[in-house]
Amino acid sequence: MPPRRRDDDDYKYMQIIDASSSINQRVNLIGIVIETTLPKRTKGTDLCCSVRIVDETQPKTLSIMFYAETVDKIPRVASNGDIILVSQVTISTRGSEVYAMYNKKFSAFALYEGRDFGEREFAPYQSSRKFSFREQDRRLIKGMRKWSMHNKIEGLNDLMLLREIKIGERVNLLCKIMHVHKVKKDKWMLFLWDGTDAPPACIETKLEDEMENPLPLHLEPSSLSRDILCTFPTVGTVMRMIIDQSYKISIDFIHKHRWVKFVNIKCEVVAGLWQAVLMPLSALRILSDDDDRVLDCQRTYNERVQLKWACLPFTSFPWPSHITETDHPDVPFVTLMNVLTHTEVTYKFKCVVRVVAIFPWRADDFRSPCGVYRIRLTLEDPTARIHAFLYAEDGIKFFGNDFSADILARKRNMLLGIGEGDDCERSPKNVSRNPPWVECCLKSYYLDKNDAWGSRNYRIFGTTLVG
Structure with missing residues (x-):
């Protein structure tokens, strides 16, 4: 992708490598989304989340911190590889980290499909109230799509399957959300699946404990109904993940039967059952159903279930x-x-x-x-x-x-x-x-x-x- 033409001083988009040295300045940016953190409440009344982007100057990346009063004003990235335009964000530093700060009073953003679907897809699928589309955006979006199609984007392919997880290891997990279950007022449980079998865990309980404290059949407080269980695949592990009140807003971003990538999560064993744990810096990427990695995962599963011994661990x-x-x-x-x-x-x-x-x-x-x-x-x-x-x-x-x-x-x-x-x-x-x-x-x-x-x-x- 050739260097971007500067249209005018008030409406120029900077490359990440240039923006990173523009400390305390307001800039406009366009990039491919490779990571979004789960929205959280700040100590005040706002919500905050981070969107990490990359452009043709990769491997340099930049995080954009978003703050808003309500969840609908925060970017809701539909899929990894989508394009985001932001204007009037301030380049700031925290220690050695350089990031962009979105100001809800004067900044603006818009999200576009990362794939080229023709002229109809030059309209954003989400934008802030202050965002104004200009004709120059069409050229920039088209160029970014072309670049992403012909280049390997770092940070999007470091994935692990359930069959590869280890206790206490931080992983980036590719999986499908099969069910979202409300455990109590501010606590949810996600049910994650990818068609593979998680490795069997060692059992640490005493035999004599089985009378007073029996080994649980599941990690949720009460068993799921048969109607819900019937929506689960019959082959492959369905692993549980807890989202507690510190992530309570993020549940609005999570929909069942969507393929996702969880970044920087930890896998633990509770009573011999695997459980995924969100960490303070965990992030979520929504994947499209036609993502190459999703298609590969589904193809591997379909090949497995056609085998005579598909049901064997x-x-x-x-x-x-x-x-x-x-x-x-x-x-x-x-x-x-x-x-x-x-x-x-x-x-x-x-x-x-x-x-x-x-x-x-x-x-x-x-x-x-x-x-x-x-x-x-x-x-x-x-x-x-x-x-x-x-x-x-x-x-x-x-x-x-x-x-x-x-x-x-x-x-x-x-x-x-x-x-x-x-x-x-x-x-x-x-x-x-x-x-x-x-x-x-x-x-x-x-x-x-x-x-x-x-x-x-x-x-x-x-x-x-x-x-």
Whole structure:
């Protein structure tokens, strides 16, 4: 892109590299949006957010700080790569950082589609009240679109998928917002998905805690309705993200079923479940459905679900452990999200899962005083967690006919990923566990045949723990 022609002294657009040295001066800028922070309340009554831009002088970038009384007066960038024009912003410094300050009294802005859709797209999709379009803008927007189409823009491709995340690591995450759930007055939970499986996390809880403080099935305070769960894909992890009151205005910018890029977020594990955490400098980029990275992600997912083993967790390949066998070797596998959202009850399934908790935890208590097995297992795969019961003859099928406590304890430890040196029976402690992937058969049923979704339960059947 050639250097911009200066139209007149009052209406010239500066390149970022020149504007960065114009401290305390008012300038006009045009650039490609590569980052927007989530809007927050200031200590006063305003909202503030930051929009980072790049132009043909990259890798130099510049952040523009926006302040406004209401959320509709802050730029709402529709997609990464869109173009923003700002006028009469003041170049300022904070320490070694140079940035542009938008003044709500005299500054103006306009947002344009980043792609070239013809003459009809020379009208902004959002603009401030003081913005006035001039004929020179048409040439500048056209030139910026042409430059962005033929050049790789730094800062837009450093992305990570859910299958690559690590505990405590700061990441830029490409994902789709599947659902926005209000947890309480000033707290929301986002449900994020990209078609891949998050890596299985180690379980840190004590076995004996399962009675008073059971391992949760989900991170939200109450389970989502079946109608909502049915909108989730049945393959791939749906990870939770909390947005608390310090980000409460940003929820207006977030819409479900949109592809986004979260910048500088942290991934944590809570009770063995992955959770994304916003950081003070986290940012959000809205992606268009025809973004190359989005199309690549969707293509990879579509290729996955067409495979015979699509429902197997990524980390179970080439095959889950052989410590269990089922009576139905030819039945296709499904995920636990398939199990949760299936329309029919009673229905039978075969899954590959990890056993992350068991109740009661002592092998001596697996059977009732009259000798009947009665055990609740907590099962998980990349898509969900459920409780499944081992009862009566299904327990005998699973554990075998040797009822000695030592044998049952060894089988339990093998199932839960507890090492041979950990004596959990005599000295229960907080042992880090990484349970193996195992296959099992599940059956859904209602406790009350006249009841509906709320009482749906699951039993393990036709499965043997062979060691």
